[in-house]
Amino acid sequence: MDYKKIEQLLERYWQCETSLEEENALRDFFTNGEVPAGLLPYKELFVYQKEQQIEGLGADFDARMLSKVEGSVVKAKHLSLVSRFKPLFRAAAVVTVFLMLGNVAQRSLFHNDALDYNYNNYRDTYDDPNVAYKKVSSALLILSDEISKSNNLNSADSICKAATDSVMNE
Amino acid sequence: MQEISFRKDILPLKDKLFRLALRITLNRAEAEDVVQDTMLRVWSRRGEWSKFDSIEAFCMTVARNLAIDRSQKMDAKNLELTPEMEQATDASGPYNLLVQTERLELIHRLINKLPEKQRTALQLRDIEGKNYKEIAKVMGLTEEQVKVTLFRARQKVKEQYLAIDGYGL
Numbered sequence: 001m002d003y004k005k006i007e008q009l010l011e012r013y014w015q016c017e018t019s020l021e022e023e024n025a026l027r028d029f030f031t032n033g034e035v036p037a038g039l040l041p042y043k044e045l046f047v048y049q050k051e052q053q054i055e056g057l058g059a060d061f062d063a064r065m066l067s068k069v070e071g072s073v074v075k076a077k078h079l080s081l082v083s084r085f086k087p088l089f090r091a092a093a094v095v096t097v098f099l100m101l102g103n104v105a106q107r108s109l110f111h112n113d114a115l116d117y118n119y120n121n122y123r124d125t126y127d128d129p130n131v132a133y134k135k136v137s138s139a140l141l142i143l144s145d146e147i148s149k150s151n152n153l154n155s156a157d158s159i160c161k162a163a164t165d166s167v168m169n170e
Numbered sequence: 171m172q173e174i175s176f177r178k179d180i181l182p183l184k185d186k187l188f189r190l191a192l193r194i195t196l197n198r199a200e201a202e203d204v205v206q207d208t209m210l211r212v213w214s215r216r217g218e219w220s221k222f223d224s225i226e227a228f229c230m231t232v233a234r235n236l237a238i239d240r241s242q243k244m245d246a247k248n249l250e251l252t253p254e255m256e257q258a259t260d261a262s263g264p265y266n267l268l269v270q271t272e273r274l275e276l277i278h279r280l281i282n283k284l285p286e287k288q289r290t291a292l293q294l295r296d297i298e299g300k301n302y303k304e305i306a307k308v309m310g311l312t313e314e315q316v317k318v319t320l321f322r323a324r325q326k327v328k329e330q331y332l333a334i335d336g337y338g339l
Contacts, residue, residue, distance in 0.1 A: 013324070014324055014325065014328060015321070016317050016320050016321045016324065020299055020301060023295075023296070023299075024299070041331075041332060044273040044274050044277055045277060045327070045328075045331065047274065048274050048277045048278065048281075049296045049297055051274070052189065052297045053189075053297055053298075055185070055188070055189050055192070056184065056185030056188055056189070057184050057185060057188050057202060057205065061184060061202070061205070061206075062181055062184070064206075065181060065184075065206065065209055066177070066181070068206075068210065069176060069209070069210070069213050
């Protein structure tokens with residue numbers, strides 16, 4: 001290679017006027033070819049640049065990095081209709097279990113107070129028919145008294161109302 | 171527009187990001203953490219990947235910002251970077267295997283002593299081979315500012331290197 005040209009390139013290199021291609025040519029010249037004594041002091045500057053280009057990280061870094069990155073990826077999962085409603089079914093099952101338990105508890109705790117609608121299970125309260133008759137008559141009398149009381153009250157109200165109306169008319 | 175894949179498009183940037191972070195933090199373990207944090211941040215914004223003009227420039231910007239944060243935190247711990255320490259950190263990596271001569275070590279130290287902006291510009295241009303537009307995007311500067319920063323960096327390295335070399339190192 002023409003050393004004069006290299007000297008010119010080198011001068012332009014120090015002035016930052018060289019292109020990337022020209023800088024590559026300089027690097028190639030100083031690392032591969034025979035370098036004349038006049039240019040020898042600059043040789044190591046370009047050898048250093050070339051050697052620094054192979055500095056790097058090992059393959060273990062790739063593995064470590066990929067495990068960090070790909071480990072955090074959330075993969076898409078196919079969900080069927082049944083599996084989609086699974087949580088709902090679970091909730092419904094829990095509610096059903098609670099309702100059943102509540103029902104059982106209610107039956108076992110309050111069974112005696114429950115109304116028995118089966119007339120065949122009914123039994124006589126009194127052994128003596130006379131006593132039973134008296135009890136029923138007295139119960140009916142009390143009922144009749146209460147009904148007549150309420151009727152009187154209603155008629156008293158209507159008389160009072162009629163009197164008030166007549167006074168108002170006058 | 172082509173879909174961006176983490177495995178194919180972002181993970182292969184690890185070496186470039188590592189070299190940039192290493193140039194800023196000057197510490198291999200910190201630089202590796204920066205790359206990891208950068209990738210996790212970029213991953214967390216995967217919904218916006220299609221909006222970026224260049225995912226590489228975006229990754230570089232994130233890495234640079236994280237590396238600057240980390241190196242500032244390291245400075246805050248009052249750990250002064252003495253030449254011995256710089257060499258000690260360098261010796262821990264494969265860099266030492268590559269560097270065969272004292273001259274290469276000297277260049278390495280001279281570049282690492284530059285201010286962060288000059289170091290980053292030099293790294294992105296001379297080692298990563300980025301054009302001025304890409305560098306401007308990563309560094310948040312204009313192309314003209316990148317040129318000026320790179321010019322100062324190259325001049326400083328050249329002057330100091332030739333000065334020391336002149337004494338017969």
